[in-house]
Amino acid sequence: MFNLPPPDILFQLSLNGALGGAMYGVAAVGLSLIFGTMRLIFLAQGAMIILAAYFVRALFYGLGIDPFLSLLIVVPVGLGVGWLIYQGLFRKAAAEEDRNVSLLIAVGLMFLVQNLMTVVWGGNTAGVVTSYTASGIELFGVRTSFTRSMGFLIALAGTGLVMLFLRKTIVGKAVRAASEDMDSAMLMGISPHRVNAIAFAIGIALAGAAGVAVATTFPFNPFAGFIFSLKALVALALGGIGNVTGALAGGILLGLIEAYVQYFISGGWTNAIAYGVFLLVLMFKPEGLFSRPYKKA
Amino acid sequence: MSRALQWIAIVVVAALALLPFLPGAVDAYYFSFLFFVFLYAVMAQSWNLVAGYGGQISLGSHAFFGLGAYTTAILWSGNYLWGSLYDAYPGIYYFDPVTMLLGGLVAALAAVLIGLPLLSKLHGDYFALGTLGFGEIVKVLFVNGGDFTGGAFGIVAPASSFDTLRPHYWVGLGLMVGTALAIRALMRSRYGLALIAVRDDEMAASANGIDILKVKVAAFAGSAFIAGVAGSLYTYYIFHVGPDSVFHLDWMLLPLMMTVVGGTGTLLGPILGALVMYAVFDLARIVVPDYHPVISGLTIILAMLFLPKGLTRLGVMRRLKSA
Amino acid sequence: MANRLLEVSDLEVAYGDVGALWGVSLHVDPGTIVAIVGANGAGKTTLLRTVSGLLKPKAGDIRLAGDSLVGKAPQEIARMGIAHVPEGRGLFRQMTVLENLELGAFQPKARSRTRELLDKAYTLFPRLKERAHQKAGSLSGGEQQMLAIARATMSEPSLLILDEPSLGLSPLVVQQMFALIQTLHRQGVTILLVEQNIHQALKVAGYAFVLQTGSLAMHGTGAELLADPEIQKAYMGVLE
Numbered sequence: 134m135f136n137l138p139p140p141d142i143l144f145q146l147s148l149n150g151a152l153g154g155a156m157y158g159v160a161a162v163g164l165s166l167i168f169g170t171m172r173l174i175f176l177a178q179g180a181m182i183i184l185a186a187y188f189v190r191a192l193f194y195g196l197g198i199d200p201f202l203s204l205l206i207v208v209p210v211g212l213g214v215g216w217l218i219y220q221g222l223f224r225k226a227a228a229e230e231d232r233n234v235s236l237l238i239a240v241g242l243m244f245l246v247q248n249l250m251t252v253v254w255g256g257n258t259a260g261v262v263t264s265y266t267a268s269g270i271e272l273f274g275v276r277t278s279f280t281r282s283m284g285f286l287i288a289l290a291g292t293g294l295v296m297l298f299l300r301k302t303i304v305g306k307a308v309r310a311a312s313e314d315m316d317s318a319m320l321m322g323i324s325p326h327r328v329n330a331i332a333f334a335i336g337i338a339l340a341g342a343a344g345v346a347v348a349t350t351f352p353f354n355p356f357a358g359f360i361f362s363l364k365a366l367v368a369l370a371l372g373g374i375g376n377v378t379g380a381l382a383g384g385i386l387l388g389l390i391e392a393y394v395q396y397f398i399s400g401g402w403t404n405a406i407a408y409g410v411f412l413l414v415l416m417f418k419p420e421g422l423f424s425r426p427y428k429k430a
Numbered sequence: 431m432s433r434a435l436q437w438i439a440i441v442v443v444a445a446l447a448l449l450p451f452l453p454g455a456v457d458a459y460y461f462s463f464l465f466f467v468f469l470y471a472v473m474a475q476s477w478n479l480v481a482g483y484g485g486q487i488s489l490g491s492h493a494f495f496g497l498g499a500y501t502t503a504i505l506w507s508g509n510y511l512w513g514s515l516y517d518a519y520p521g522i523y524y525f526d527p528v529t530m531l532l533g534g535l536v537a538a539l540a541a542v543l544i545g546l547p548l549l550s551k552l553h554g555d556y557f558a559l560g561t562l563g564f565g566e567i568v569k570v571l572f573v574n575g576g577d578f579t580g581g582a583f584g585i586v587a588p589a590s591s592f593d594t595l596r597p598h599y600w601v602g603l604g605l606m607v608g609t610a611l612a613i614r615a616l617m618r619s620r621y622g623l624a625l626i627a628v629r630d631d632e633m634a635a636s637a638n639g640i641d642i643l644k645v646k647v648a649a650f651a652g653s654a655f656i657a658g659v660a661g662s663l664y665t666y667y668i669f670h671v672g673p674d675s676v677f678h679l680d681w682m683l684l685p686l687m688m689t690v691v692g693g694t695g696t697l698l699g700p701i702l703g704a705l706v707m708y709a710v711f712d713l714a715r716i717v718v719p720d721y722h723p724v725i726s727g728l729t730i731i732l733a734m735l736f737l738p739k740g741l742t743r744l745g746v747m748r749r750l751k752s753a
Numbered sequence: 754m755a756n757r758l759l760e761v762s763d764l765e766v767a768y769g770d771v772g773a774l775w776g777v778s779l780h781v782d783p784g785t786i787v788a789i790v791g792a793n794g795a796g797k798t799t800l801l802r803t804v805s806g807l808l809k810p811k812a813g814d815i816r817l818a819g820d821s822l823v824g825k826a827p828q829e830i831a832r833m834g835i836a837h838v839p840e841g842r843g844l845f846r847q848m849t850v851l852e853n854l855e856l857g858a859f860q861p862k863a864r865s866r867t868r869e870l871l872d873k874a875y876t877l878f879p880r881l882k883e884r885a886h887q888k889a890g891s892l893s894g895g896e897q898q899m900l901a902i903a904r905a906t907m908s909e910p911s912l913l914i915l916d917e918p919s920l921g922l923s924p925l926v927v928q929q930m931f932a933l934i935q936t937l938h939r940q941g942v943t944i945l946l947v948e949q950n951i952h953q954a955l956k957v958a959g960y961a962f963v964l965q966t967g968s969l970a971m972h973g974t975g976a977e978l979l980a981d982p983e984i985q986k987a988y989m990g991v992l993e
Contacts, residue, residue, distance in 0.1 A: 231738055233694060237730055240687065243727070244724075247723070320827055320837045324828045416560070
């Protein structure tokens with residue numbers, strides 16, 4: 134059907150795919166947390182990522198703050214914004230357990246953020262160009278983009294920190310417990326609002342980190358976020374909904390699929406094939422590709 | 431529905447039907463406004479059938495809308511059906527009910543094909559995600575469809591016969607009223623009871639001998655049929671059907687929003703929601719053109735924060751219903 | 754009634770078609786085991802879920818040591834001293850045994866003493882110590898029920914609520930379960946127990962209430978009810 138390319142090209146392809154996919158992964162980790170406790174598909178996640186990218190750009194061109202250094206500002210701000218978004222917008226709907234309402238608030242927020250960005254920064258494609266934007270580094274004998282590699286590192290570090298929080302702290306354990314069974318968690322004295330707010334805070338902080346990665350690697354526009362949300366959803370499903378490391382792995386896998394489809398078939402089919410894989414996984418392995426088969430007694 | 435509400439509905443529909451005879455009405459702004467309210471109300475009913483009454487949140491309405499729109503555009507531009515009729519009476523023979531029906535059927539068929547595997551395997555959010563993925567796949571298929579679908583540009587229909595919006599208006603009104611009446615009849619039938627039973631408690635419904643999958647797929651297909659017919663009507667209005675226009679997510683998100691704002695699982699909710707939300711959007715577009723999507727986003731959030739149960743469950747409506 | 758730990762008065766709950774309650778009143782005194790027995794769908798689980806705040810009552814009052822629980826969220830009620838082991842155990846199956854126990858001591862007053870409480874729980878349930886790092890879902894049914902009870906005791910509750918602890922367990926494990934309930938009772942834990950295994954429940958309970966289709970049919974000491982011919986006819990016949 135097609136000729137296999139030489140190994141170095143194949144490797145280059147895989148590396149680029151994996152590095153790019155890590156960005157979907159980090160968005161998916163945020164979605165996974167929010168979905169876990171609230172059972173909400175937070176469709177505005179992509180818009181929040183682009184908002185963070187614009188913020189990073191403003192910090193760079195306005196105050197001369199290096200995009201990677203701005204992580205120190207963007208992540209804490211993201212935590213605070215996430216907390217506020219939950220308390221202001223979702224708390225009431227979560228209390229009434231009306232999932233349609235939460236979903237629609239997320240959609241409304243997406244519209245609002247997208248269009249606020251258009252009003253403030255215009256609808257054109259923007260980007261961040263630094264002295265190192267075009268520079269490359271050698272990784273495993275293959276040249277690749279420095280910023281993409283940094284994005285990958287940010288994704289790894291972000292997911293790692295979240296994992297540590299979830300596994301090692303009692304509050305993190307409470308978040309996991311609430312994701313598994315909210316009723317039982319409440320019987321332990323865990324407040325749903327508290328874990329929901331924490332999930333949102335971390336989710337938006339991760340969107341901030343992803344925003345830094347996006348700003349430094351891709352040109353973006355206010356409406357690019359929705360596709361990002363969809364890709365993050367695919368990554369989430371591939372990794373298994375509610376599985377944090379799986380979400381990152383799912384993102385990387387999606388990046389690989391996209392890179393291969395683009396090379397071997399055509400760029401026009403990447404989305405269809407990515408969503409096709411998504412549907413198949415949802416139907417035949419809804420617990421995700423990376424979870425060990427777990428017998429439900 | 432109470433007797434009072436029935437009379438109000440009949441009077442309103444009659445007034446709307448007679449409106450095009452009012453001098454100047456056809457050229458007035460509110461005329462096309464009403465056409466779009468009808469169109470969105472039909473789409474909202476479609477979503478309400480599967481999600482409100484059926485309890486299955488579908489995020490794929492735009493795919494069925496687009497399928498209906500493309501079916502119509504392909505049949506129409508290719509003269510596949512009674513092409514001679516178009517040629518012979520271009521001014522008279524404009525809306526083709528058979529084409530519209532086929533638009534709906536193609537969408538319904540797609541819904542059955544995708545619904546059988548999805549609904550037998552996926553529940554709740556997984557089903558919602560699956561339909562979202564399905565919508566994106568259909569869109570890519572049409573972008574890559576070559577000459578048959580016109581690729582990324584789409585298909586332009588023969589526009590020669592267009593001279594007035596009146597037929598669109600009446601067809602739209604007819605569809606809105608017809609859909610509402612059909613759903614009302616449906617929900618009073620055995621099938622409607624089964625649908626509600628499945629929504630409220632699948633286990634109990636199944637224990638009572640209801641074939642859950644059949645009921646769900648039927649609701650999904652019915653919803654798709656309505657969306658397909660609405661897409662067909664849109665083709666007759668817009669002439670140019672392209673993947674980015676008819677498969678736009680707005681065709682899913684806006685009807686969903688309108689239904690929830692109006693009141694999910696109610697007959698009048700989708701219509702009321704379509705009227706109010708489209709009015710807000712359109713007003714914002716006219717008054718603050720630069721900010722209108724911001725206002726739309728804000729409206730949704732505010733509506734959900736303060737009116738989470740929808741307009742039809744407000745006190746005024748309740749009193750009318752019980753009157 | 755100052756000495757009543759739990760006081761339920763004229764409780765009415767609407768809950769779907771099954772399990773509604775119509776004007777139920779009962780009470781639990783400190784240091785006792787109280788059983789609620791009755792057939793399937795009599796409203797036993799509904800009653801417990803209302804006490805712990807998972808369901809909202811339509812009317813009536815529930816007081817814990819004099820403080821009303823009505824309108825309070827489940828997590829607040831848990832912090833006030835009620836530990837509820839729900840039907841089906843409500844374990845976090847994907848988390849380890851140790852994590853489940855730690856979450857049992859999530860509330861502030863217990864959290865600072867997690868170590869000490871953990872040691873205490875392990876003394877009572879040595880099996881759980883061996884399995885500390887296994888996932889809760891991988892335990893056997895009996896071990897899962899032990900874990901659920903151990904987790905509930907981690908908060909040192911003033912009232913321990915057990916919903917069908919013997920459900921799905923083998924007869925031998927059921928024996929162990931009831932022995933354990935008596936051990937906890939001797940240690941001073943107040944227990945409200947719902948059981949379909951009426952014979953066993955009445956044997957361990959100091960006092961019992963019989964629920965029938967949402968209302969109170971009878972109440973008395975465990976021994977009285979065990980000897981009651983009507984109870985024997987209605988409930989025990991099927992068990993022997």
